[in-house]
Amino acid sequence: MNATSVTHPASLSDAPPRRAAEVPAANGGRVEPRLRGRLVLAEKVVEKIAGQAATEAGAASGSSGRVLGIGRESDPDARPRVDVELSAESADLALKVGVPYPGSIRTRIQQLREHVTRRVEQLTGVDVRRVDIDITLLDTDRDHTPQALR
DSSP states (O other): OOEEEEOOGGGGSSSOOOOGGGSOOBTTTBOOHHHHOOEEEEHHHHHHHHHHHHHHTTSOBEEEOSGGGTTOEEETTSOOEEEEEEOSSEEEEEEEEEEESSSOHHHHHHHHHHHHHHHHHHHHOOEEEEEEEEEEEEEOSSOOSHHHHO
């Protein structure tokens, strides 16, 4: 399992470590992030966050299937499959999703890419450099009209 440490350049000083009680609280009593310590994120954590963000966007679904993928179908309750490559402070994401059809696939994927990027960066502090999306299923089973989505 790969993991990455998210650090900030200011935290790499030669000053001795200080306990949280010794760190002066600023910004309403909160300790500055660079003074709190080190954060290590496993790839699995970022994968789950990205998968959840993809389902939040409403433009993607996962898939469910039987033995060896036979009978695979879109499952709106399943998270899309996500693979992550983490480096020191950035991530490359690869999503495998099912998308509703008919509709503009290009528009839905652009919205999905923007939402996943924004949420992963917001929740992890890791810069997302790239989001590759493979469309593995077109979901024609559900009604995707605006009235049905409400």
